[in-house]
Amino acid sequence: MGLDITVLALDWxxxxxxxxxxxxxxxxxxxxxxxxxxxxxxxxxxxxASPEVPWAGxxxxxxxxxxxxxxxxxxxxxxxxxxxxHPALTRALDAFLGGLGMWYDGxxxxxxxxxxxxxxxxxxxxxxxxxxxxxxxTVSALAARWSDAEPLLHGLREEYGTHAAAPGxxxxxxxxxxxxxxxxxxxxxxxxxxxxxLLGLPV
Numbered sequence: 001m002g003l004d005i006t007v008l009a010l011d012w013x014x015x016x017x018x019x020x021x022x023x024x025x026x027x028x029x030x031x032x033x034x035x036x037x038x039x040x041x042x043x044x045x046x047x048x049a050s051p052e053v054p055w056a057g058x059x060x061x062x063x064x065x066x067x068x069x070x071x072x073x074x075x076x077x078x079x080x081x082x083x084x085x086h087p088a089l090t091r092a093l094d095a096f097l098g099g100l101g102m103w104y105d106g107x108x109x110x111x112x113x114x115x116x117x118x119x120x121x122x123x124x125x126x127x128x129x130x131x132x133x134x135x136x137x138t139v140s141a142l143a144a145r146w147s148d149a150e151p152l153l154h155g156l157r158e159e160y161g162t163h164a165a166a167p168g169x170x171x172x173x174x175x176x177x178x179x180x181x182x183x184x185x186x187x188x189x190x191x192x193x194x195x196x197x198l199l200g201l202p203v
Contacts, residue, residue, distance in 0.1 A: 003068040005131050005200050006031040007187055011055035012136050012197040015118075023118055030056040031201045045190065059187050061180070068131065068202070073170040074180050075102035081164040085156055092149035093181075099142045100184060101132050101200070132200025134191075143192040146185045153178055 008030050018026055033050035042060050049058035064070045078097055082090050097103035118133070134142065160174040171177050191198050 003131075004066045004203055005068040005071060006066065006203050007059045007061075007132065008049060008199045008201065009057045009059070009187070009191040009194065009196045010199060011194070014055040015197070020118075026053055027199065027201060028203070029053055030058060031203050057190070059190075061183055064180075067170075070170040070176075070180055071100075071102050073166075074177055075104075077160070077164040077166070077171050077177055078103050081156065081160050084159040084163055086152050089149055089152040089156060092145045092152070096142055096145040096149055096181075096184075099134065099138060099145070129202065130199060131202055132198060134198040136191075136195050136197050139188055139191045139196070139198055142188045146188060149181075150185065153181070 008027065010030075015023065015026075030049035030053040033052070043062045044060060046058045046060065048054040049056040060066070061070070075097055078093060082094065085093070094103065118130070157174045160177065164177070165173050167173075171180065187198065
């Protein structure tokens with residue numbers, strides 16, 4: 001057992017118009033639709049995420065089996081190699097991976113930062129902490145940072161092999177690192193094209 005992640009793209013205005021007490025149920029229906037219990041896992045985008053939530057899409061990352069571990073180790077790998085990267089790539093990926101919650105700059109993080117009023121504040125009913133919250137403006141900023149990073153990413157291969165390659169862990173080499181980042185770029189661009197936001201649920 002371990003931490004999982006399901007990423008949703010959502011019409012943020014529809015989410016905000018949903019009664020706060022109903023939002024968690026809506027999101028979990030989009031992440032784990034009742035109609036999908038017997039279905040084979042899909043990779044890539046599922047549109048809509050659920051017939052009950054037509055204003056949401058769900059992305060399933062290839063080769064991760066839903067686990068958060070590859071995303072965590074991609075962040076760890078970036079931390080190992082970032083000081084050896086081109087400065088422009090460092091700036092761009094710091095912002096891109098930081099915005100996705102995969103890399104942290106060492107500053108203290110507010111435990112409530114990933115829950116900006118989306119759910120009722122009543123602490124009595126336990127619920128998992130969100131792994132990712134990106135309103136549409138944040139998604140647009142992430143798309144811009146990826147546009148800066150993408151042309152420079154191939155130049156990281158040699159330094160990655162020297163400083164971050166780790167056979168045997170979830171993200172073993174540069175190719176696996178780059179594939180995962182490019183999948184996140186697909187997620188970000190799809191949300192940006194719709195003017196939607198992104199959420200990451202721990203399921």
